Amino acid sequence: MGRQPKPRGEASERMRIKNGQDLATGLLFALVGAGGLWLGSDYPMGTAQRPGTGVLPYILSWCLIATGGLLWLKAALVEGPSLTAWAWRPVIMITLATVAFALLVDQYGLAASMLVSMTLAALGTPETRWFEYALFAAIMLALGIAMFIWGLGMPIQVLPKELSWR
């Protein structure tokens, strides 16, 4: 834990957030809990003998809110790590790569979706060397088609519908 001693003794010290990470986590838990309560408000509760659909969501949502609250309390009292910056580039590119595969695979076949998805993922890190990547992509493509379509017999087309021979 990268805790850093902070200068003490100032009057504003007491009001400052000492623990950004716990605060954010508490907020997340409380929000999900509140959402659960709101969405689950019309689920039937049933009887004690036959507990209904809504019982566990209700209990769990309150438990989450309570945990969130305790985390806030902790954030106000105890020093802790603050939030660190997101690495946006890999997060965005890897997400895009996954989404691209999902959107393309049915319509345009395995080859196209793999190429687009892998290239997007390669854009996720500055370390990519493009010649090396091209070679690797070709191997992966051959391997993917051989393993999943010929080997396991998955019902995916290799090429886009218009070009497909199947």
Place this chain on the structure above:
Amino acid sequence: MEVAGLFHNLALGFSVAVSLQNLFWCLMGAIIGTAIGVLPGVGPVATMALLLPATYFLPADGALIMLAGIYYGAQYGGSTTSILVNLPGEASSVVTCLDGYQMARQGRAGPALAIAAIGSFFAGCVATVAIAVAAPPLTKLAQQFAPADYFSLMALGLVFAVVLARGSILKALGMIFLGMLLGLVGTDVNTGNTRFTFGIGDLFDGIGFVPLVMGVFGIAEIMSNLTNAERRDLLSSKVSGLMPTKEDLKRSVAPVLRGTLLGGLLGVLPGGGAVLASFSAYTVEKRLSRTPEKFGTGAIEGVAAPESANNAAAQTSFIPMLTLGIPSNAVMAMMIGGMMIHGIIPGPQVMEQKPGLFWGMIASMWIGNLMLIVLNLPLIGIWVRMLLVPYRLLSIAILFFCCIGVYSLNNSANEVLFIAFFGVIGYLLMKLDCEPAPLLMGFLLGPMMEVYMRRAMLLSRGDPLVFLQRPLSLAFLLTAALLLLFIVLPNVRKVREVAFSE
């Protein structure tokens, strides 16, 4: 239990495990496990999640034998990277870096690798016998459980997961609640109402276990690993002469024994598993040693004990999963997922209804350990070469296997979108320093607890006191409460001190 029964069971197990097909899957599991163990940034949980869809095409016993092999295989492989590169190949091999890498720098990588493998093998053999001995009586006990007892046992399991989690207790607690809530998404089997589906058709059957795990463990890990540029200082050239000296062996005997015992015990605890075991074993050795100052400078005890412990724990953590159907950690959750794919409901009935599968899996662990020691020692050079594949390429391969793996489950492109969503969620949780393992346990145990809660309430005609009236249930709940108290009190005191000091 009588010894004859034990032999009978093991004989049955070996007859299943030595079939050519199962030997092959065992070998596959061992190879894949070693490979991912060697590679930093690829863990057994993500790999098992990747392979879950593929196991659909295998027979049930072959699938489970392979999945099990991946877990304990990863414990072997993880030590290789720790010793040669000073990077833990697995979380459970973190402490092996301390002394293993120092030994490698002194040109003693060979003996370090050998002791790690021998210790792991010994621990694996002992743990296999421990499972075989402990499983039948525990199963007998479990058959007498009423719904209330099950509910309380699962509650105790979740409390254990909180207590033993690394880092913040509150966060682990929140992750469990979050996981349970996620587990409730979909159609309520008792009443037919849908919960939290947002009208999305793919959610009516609930959130899939595989997309959730692949997102939170696979995709999120890629995102986070790509952020950190890696440096690997390979000491492979120095692997010469595997044989440890007599002195090495003499010094390792006691640490291996203690590591096996400690690891075996910690492995059974929910939330424990291999990581906790290796850390504890290292600490114990250092404390018991007459020369604690040598630890961290290449003491062979510091390799022998944690490596034995993590393998013992990896195997004994199967005990609660096999006998009670309760996952004690994320990997066991994955095993349960594997069982469910084949229509096997985990629990005490598995041993009676599928004795071949049950004992075959246990016997395969011993065979797998034997394979691993052969795979790891003479073939070490091949594994080391794998480290030359840079993560920038590995990440693309993992991503592709995640996508196609999830797609192949139901030929549903929407489920691939789910892994993108859970990937971002997983990354967020990682940034908040929230461990995903408790989330997974909550996700699996939440719906099970609801079922048992309902059965118990029905049987007791709506009297919630049933959870306190059954002695077993009461004992579980009291243990859970004590554990919570034990862990909360010192923390409360700490917070109070801070609060009042200002």
